[in-house]
Amino acid sequence: MAQKAFSDWIALASSLAYEGRAFIDGELQWAQSGRTFDCISPIEGKVLTQVADCDGADVDRAVSAARRTFKDRCWSGLSPRERKSVLMRWASLIRAHADEIALLETVDSGKPIRDTVAFDIPESAYCIEWFAETIDKIGGEVAPAPETFVGLVTREPVGVVAAIVPWNFPLLMAAWKFAPALAAGNSVVLKPSEKSPLTAIRVAQLAIEAGMPRGVFNVVTGGGLPGKQLALHDHVDCVAFTGSTLVGKQIMQCAAQTNLKRVWLELGGKSPNIVLQDCADLDRAAQAAANAIFYNMGEVCTAGSRLLVHRKIKDALLDRLLSAARLYEPGNPLDPSVAMGAIVDQAQLARVLDYIEAGRSEGKLVAGGARVKQQTGGFYIEPTVFEVTPHAKVAREEIFGPVLSVIAFDTVEEAVEIANDTHYGLAAAVWSSNVNTVHEVSRQLRAGTVWVNCYNEGGEMCFPFGGYKQSGNGRDKSLHALEKYTELKSTIIRLR
Structure with a gap:
């Protein structure tokens, strides 16, 4: 397939539709307050569209949807093969819309189109595929136990996962969080950066098209407030964050102040x-x-x-x-x-x-x-x-x-x-x-x-990614990433 020229991308950008509504419980929704903010392209400093400026009420709606779907097991209760099938269809849809999504990423964040087309978008789809492939290949353990017992060690989804991601690789960094979280059977609330929210909204629509149950994958847009509300929320079981060390510390404090939710941080570097x-x-x-x-x-x-x-x-x-x-x-x-x-x-x-x-x-x-x-x-x-x-x-x-x-x-x-x-x-x-x-x-x-x-x-994807010291804890990518979004359970059965 011939590569598109500069003029082709300019023409496509001029006809591109920009969606700025949050995606909650399977539907595009404006913030309950009605507030919006400008989505500005760094290419020319022009406003692309208005984006929903979500607050605590919108976070509550998104978390409630995620909690409901986790409780009724419409996603976590599917067989590994069924979950894998949905995730693979989702990745295929992202590939089918790759030019559109790459263009959204470029005009929203200023990244070169040659990079978003060749790397960001295909790697995001590959990330979903990679974790989808793990679902029906990873089992539990039979622990050594006395003859009168059977000991099982299994992993279960942690519950509702909040993913708070940055603007430098908007979709890819999000995929590093939501792909393993969803593969493990969790429900997800994604909070993209207010600087680059457009691709998150678009792929959420494609998730429904792929057959993901409504409410399993939600997107709340806005500045620091919805991120803080997610970190404080008692019905969020895990927060996965990529961003600055300062904000990472604040998220840990929020978790400690509330339900002691799991916190995984990929923070700064000076490599x-x-x-x-x-x-x-x-x-x-x-x-x-x-x-x-x-x-x-x-x-x-x-x-x-x-x-x-x-x-x-x-x-x-x-x-x-x-x-x-x-x-x-x-x-x-x-x-x-x-x-x-x-x-x-x-x-x-x-x-x-x-x-x-x-x-x-x-x-x-x-x-x-x-x-x-x-x-x-x-x-x-x-x-x-x-x-x-x-x-x-x-x-x-x-x-x-x-x-x-x-x-x-x-x-x-x-x-x-x-x-x-x-x-x-x-x-x-x-x-x-x-x-x-x-x-x-x-x-x-x-x-x-x-x-x-x-x-x-x-x-x-097979290499774990994360840091020492104040660069964070936990790892993205690799099978180790799945561990972050699960709880270990020991089941001990007495035979006689």
Whole structure:
């Protein structure tokens, strides 16, 4: 199939229908209060549509629907084969509407269309398929017990799961939550970011078309209020959250204040990308380093925002890095040739620019540092590179933008110390041609994912994803994700 041209995507965008109502109990619904907010595209800063601004009353409706469906077992009570069939049909419908959903994702969040078409949407469908395939293949255990007993260990769905997800990968991050939760038999209330709610609403409609019972999958839209209400709600059994560490802490506090619901958190990162002196391929390392921070405008929790380079090869690597960064010139994300789109909104744009100003006062600006394409009305920033010390603000705090801190070191021990000197522990990478070194360094790095001689590659669903320290707890992806949405039950049967 021929790829669509820039003009094709522009034409499709002009005819696209934008749905802004919440999806509760199988129906599109405005907030009971009647309040709405503007959904603004970062491409040109224009309003796309009005979105329901939900509050506690709407959350109550959504949770009640989810609780009812869980109680009556219209989903959890289906056979594994039946649940699998519905989820597979849902994934097929998402694939069938892939261009529409990719376009919604791009105009809503500023992500390049080439990425949403090739990655975000197909990977979201694949995530649903992957967990659907697990349903009829995972059983329980027969525990060793005395002859007079039979001991069974089974997993049961936890109940009502609230998934609160971010704006950088709106549908994919949601799928990482709702796919295993639904596969395990739970009912779900999804709260997308107010910055990027459109794809969540669309796929919820497709869930009903696929045959999912009404009320099993709900979407409440709005700002921080519905998220907080879900975290506080006594009829929510589990909250799965991806976002900032600050908000993650608040969600844990809400759970502790109410019913002690399960809380799973995938939070921030300030990931180190370590290039040792014996790196065998500086060209590849430079390309990977550029992609690690400039892909998706740097709005990636695992972004390689700290490039730690041995002092003796720093200049050589930096030259190659700056050359690679030129491929990420910001442009209209509807253009398939564009690799870097728009920052998600005005507030995030201002945040990134503030960090860039701090970097100017703390270190050496090597490249970029400016807002561009202001005449479009959109939110675009150049790929930006600083040389700084490990203690600079831009090297310690998560920016969530295309801003790279380059830090020189002299020994492997120093590199590991700098890498681990952070509140975060989501991801890391090490580049070396010495097999002993990469194993030793990988073991010392306090991170949930460590890449060796690559960055952000090999991210199949079979690898668990999550962090150490203040990067959160629990894991998305892999069979381990299913564990988050189940309760273990021991059933002990006396025979005589």
